[in-house]
Amino acid sequence: MSNPLPPAPAPRDAAFWARPMTKITVEAVPAGAVNLNVDGHTIVSPLQGFGALWQKTYRVRLPGVTTSAADVMRVWKENFPKFQPPGNHFYPPSTGIDPGRVIFIDSTLPIFPGLPGLIPIAAGVVVIYEDDECFTVMTPDGFPESGWNTFSVTDEAGVPVAQVQSLARAADPVYEFGMYLMGGAEMQEKTWQHVLTALAAYFGVAGQVQMHKVCLDPRWQWREARNLWRNAALRTFFYLPVALARKALRR
């Protein structure tokens, strides 16, 4: 009698990926975060949004820093909210940035290029991949962009290089309008430049952030225009007065 073949070993990246999910399930909401536009939503890929598909890469070199790439990434994960610009609040889970977990975001969207953000948005992203030197978050439907951001640190000839790479398109026509006519894209680019500059400053480096952007698909995907119904900014806009009224009535 022949013995059955042993099961094939799992690929070594297996532990780094989130488990499959049809809907996002929020297990715990960090203090200060608003659980809106995340729980029960589905995550969406860069192919499921409405607007042009952009790949934007931001890099900062950390010359003179002898810390390993993995240790730079550990610092980045631990201080992820602190490295954000003012007005951009990130709430990672108390357990850390782990695959399958939600990072809540409380931010604002601009109404005109060059002006600070005014339109509130409460949302979040899901960590779909995490290892010692990188992690990737994916957006839920309703988020301004459909797609993901990958945060990584690599060692290039002994110099740690930190990078943010986004691969995304505006989720619906309103967001596309906001991205390219109201300053949303500019604000987003400033955000990641700020984050990398703050990370470099943590290590005592006056970082020069390099940005490279390429449009992978300039077309609008009109069949995705219906995503407008899940628009997180519109939902937040209508939710906030209701939440404030409820709070006032409870007093």
Add this chain to the structure above:
Amino acid sequence: MATKMLETALRRHGDVAILDLTGEIDGFADEVLNAAYAAAEQTAPRAILLNFKGVDYINSTGIALIVGLLAQARRAGRKLLTCHLGPHYTEIFQITRLADFMSLYPDEASALAQDS
């Protein structure tokens, strides 16, 4: 752990270009994968089949590279197929929603038969 740089080989079966992929698909695979895809496109195939039989590691940067290929294929009106992903990477393609846009086949024969 030493990484296994991605290697590719291009074959043709009828009007389908087949790219055999061997090694790891991560950020270091960028140039190799894009050059191989460009070479496949130059043969003006109706579809391009990515054969993952020799792939034993894909991280999220690697998945982003595949999204880039998919965007190019969709823009050119060309089908992008996959085979030999195995259960783990099939799951990853489902998590990342790539499976919504690509046909995943268990092996090369079924990919070519279904797509003929």
